[in-house]
Structure formats: C-alpha cells, structure tokens
Amino acid sequence: MRATDSGHDQGVLPTLGLGPHATLRIESFKPHAGNELTFELRFNITADHMGERWQGRYAGIEDHVYAEIEGLGRVHGVCIDEQPTPPAQSITHRLRFTFDNDHLAVIRAGAEFGFGVDDDRMRVGVRVKRQILQRLFGTS
Numbered sequence: 682m683r684a685t686d687s688g689h690d691q692g693v694l695p696t697l698g699l700g701p702h703a704t705l706r707i708e709s710f711k712p713h714a715g716n717e718l719t720f721e722l723r724f725n726i727t728a729d730h731m732g733e734r735w736q737g738r739y740a741g742i743e744d745h746v747y748a749e750i751e752g753l754g755r756v757h758g759v760c761i762d763e764q765p766t767p768p769a770q771s772i773t774h775r776l777r778f779t780f781d782n783d784h785l786a787v788i789r790a791g792a793e794f795g796f797g798v799d800d801d802r803m804r805v806g807v808r809v810k811r812q813i814l815q816r817l818f819g820t821s
Contacts, residue, residue, distance in 0.1 A: 695813050697796055699805045705746070705796050707817075708775070720748070720778045725771045738802070743774035745800040750784055751792035755799075788818050 696706040706723040743763070747755040758776030780788075788794050794814055797806030809817075 697807045723773050742800050748778045
C-alpha cells in the first residue's frame with residue numbers, strides 16, 4: 682500500500698482515489714451484533730481517455746478489490762450490485778466488506794488499514810487516514 686491517502690476527509694464518509702480511473706467511496710457503515718462491521722463501497726471506473734471499449738477492459742476487476750489490515754492480511758469484498766452510469770461514462774460496483782472482532786481489535790489498537798486492487802490491469806493500494814479510522818472504528 683502506498684503511503685498516500687489523498688482525497689478522503691471532507692466531513693463525510695471518505696472517497697479514496699485509486700489511480701486516474703477509479704475511486705472507492707465508503708457509502709455506509711453498519712455496526713452489527715458482536716461488533717462486526719460491514720462497509721459498502723462504490724468502485725467507479727470512468728471512461729475518460731479510454732474510448733468505447735473501456736468496460737470490457739476492466740470487466741471483473743471488482744472481484745479483486747480488498748481491504749488490508751496490518752498484521753492480519755486482506756479481506757476481499759463481495760460485489761452486491763453493479764450499475765452503469767449513463768451515458769456509459771462509468772460503472773459502479775457496490776462492494777461489501779465484513780470484519781470480525783479480531784480485525785476490529787487490531788484496527789482499534791492502531792494497525793494500518795487501507796484498500797486496494799490486486800489485478801494486473803490496476804494494481805493500487807491506499808491507506809485510510811488515522812482520523813477517518815477513529816471516526817469509523819473508534820481507534821485511539
């Protein structure tokens with residue numbers, strides 16, 4: 682994961698830039714019984730500078746998006762919805778990541794936390810700022 686965490690703190694749930702053509706936006710935060718959390722994130726690939734075949738170029742990439750917790754490894758998202766954005770300028774994949782109590786304890790103790798894409802077509806990763814982690818997870 683690269684050390685940058687740009688573009689994600691404006692008093693709302695964060696948006697993380699993943700290179701020139703993709704963003705992840707935390708759109709909901711749901712605590713569950715047993716202190717489990719589920720995130721739904723939007724993964725948008727914009728068509729800027731890609732021509733008309735961009736959708737095929739990135740087909741299936743949503744299956745390679747992960748959350749990474751220092752010391753515990755990666756949790757892969759589950760795609761729960763896909764929506765093209767007219768006029769075919771982007772496609773949005775809603776992904777859900779579920780974290781168990783061990784994950785949350787390590788994050789709250791100060792572990793690095795971020796998101797990325799593990800695919801040769803777009804290999805990127807970003808860390809989430811400490812103040813965002815504090816707001817979401819109650820970290821110290």
